[in-house]
Amino acid sequence: MTSTPWQTDHPDADLLSRLLAGDGLAWRTLHRDHAPDVFRLARRFVHSDTEAEEVTQEVFIAAYRYVERFRGQSRLKTWLYRITVNRALKRRRWWHRRREAGEDALPVQFAGTPGPEHRTIDRDQLRRLSACLDKLEVRKRTVLVLHELEGLDTKEIAAVLDCPRSTVLTRLARARADLILLATRAGLEIPASTPEAGPAEEA
Template identity: 40%
Template structure:
């Protein structure tokens, strides 16, 4: 953290400055210039304003400050996919291109959530038009894993949960992830998906109900249906999804 500039004398005596006073003025001027460089403690409104002016240092700070949040949301919306990093980079490319449209009418994090959701949904729609190559472990590879460790079991549990979650209709799936796993309030979800709060609550109700039915159809996940009856516990059903987020 940059130290505050030393206070100048309350008044300047007549005549030339002393050496000490001159040095104080020089140090204060240097520190004022250094303070212009954005840091992790710079308010987000200032960071955004400087990004709009083409300040690359400010955009670097914005990226470093929000990358983990974007990565977490992308992971929770897509599950353990191989191209997560590419999507994260695409999100920030869109941030760079669209930041001029941000008017501050909503919080920056809300705007970023909405943009991230849109990028992920575009990715999912594009993926449907491509051949589907699964990332399941080949049978011969499984044969060499007679006693999988806890991490392997946990990863498989998460993969299986997301495979079930992926069967929900897109709009229901999105609000479910944002509310139950990402932890946004219904109002925040409504802002992120640009829908009325009542619509979001309705989608959440049906998403939970449909997911419970789908879980009960899967032998390895059927016991999690009871967990899903408790709102806010979807992360447990996913095998501690939050702790598994990059």
């Protein structure tokens, strides 16, 4: 049997070997453990829960088809995130093309789904905030979402987007500056900077 990169030291080696062996329970485990993350990330980019579910399904079908091509250079979750970002952005571009062709209106929805515990959140503010995010250039938006909303560090983002970490840092800085400006223009109150706000910033 040929050796695979993850057989000895990959953190997901056991699950990967079972997936490759066609273990149905392993696929069930993968879906149960990661579908909520995939859905949440997809929902940050598409405009409805239905679409996010469709993206989630596409991601796992793609994973099922292409798991043999996975080279073990990242965590399984990172690999799934990469597929998710690609699929979600393609779907998003498809919607934008339809809108530009006048075929359909692109609904603007906030990507969060506040439950009863979040009733105090100003829904209008969320909507405007989401609209500001929507206006960001797509590469900046992607980096910002992955870092600020999904909590990935810049190394992980570089792995998801398959680009240098320096590129991620640059896009992140520009995305933040752009968002501040867009939020100001939209009349949103910019909170005062405090060291503890947002995900931890790595060196």
